[in-house]
Amino acid sequence: MAATPGLKQLAALGVAVTLHPYAYDPNAAHIGLAAASALGLDPAVTLKCLMVEVDGRPACCVIPSGAQLSMKRVAAAFGGKAAAMMPPAKAERLTGYHVGGISPFGQKKAVPTAFEAAASAAPRVWINAGARGLLLGIAPADALRACGGIAADLLA
Template identity: 40%
Template sequence: MAKASKTAGPTTAATVALVRAGIAFTPHAYHHDESSTDFGDEAARALGIEPERVFKTLMVETDSGLVVAIVAVASMLDVKAVASAHGAKRAVMADKSVAERKSGYVVGGISPFGQKTPLPTLLDDRALDFATIYVSGGRRGFDIDVAPSDLVNVTGATVTTIRRA
């Protein structure tokens, strides 16, 4: 994995945040098919990475506020687990326009790093099974390979089980 630097791939709010934090990451750009709507699976296929190691960044609306939830693309998010972990009674996926406005990214390119509005973040504990995981780098067709511990340190994420069993 490359040391974070200003020349480490495309510059996005995510890469800027990682460089500022001194976090090592490896950028991975790939061709995004505009007709694709399954962004995580597209990234896994394009990069030749197992889907269990590619994580999607989702926004969830709970009765106690918005939460960022990061789970492997091979898994389904358990919104009830998100609600419980966030101390809420109910949770639903946030509307696309809310997710884009709060994160500053387009759906399919939402990165856990450099979000416009910092929000509480939950990382599925399966991420700790890997030395590094892939998350969006802040645009469609661009992922970042980063250590889960660095993701936790930069975002303040809570590590818990948020995938469906």
């Protein structure tokens, strides 16, 4: 499998990751949960990447695959007043990735990123590597450092 922009960024930073390919199901109701199930991973540490807009500015939220964002907490985490989900087509243009394969690493345009604080406490998490059907395993501290992210309470 070709290296994604996210994998190239992590390699350039010297961040050690493990790769975990799986059979991507485009019809899955919850792609992150389907990935966790396919790989036998705990959904609490299998993270999904959601693109949002805070006061009209793009941002990235990384949360457990079975969780829901609190838009009020997202706005607060990024110092804004209101947050909303970014439309999928806009998220694809901004990140350079396809929905179902969006990674917080190696996005076409770097945006502020927040990881759910509870997931940041785990010894290892699994996040999309930038392609549908490919997760990477990484230490949360390395993930935060690689994308200049913060840990925040983001869940509903």
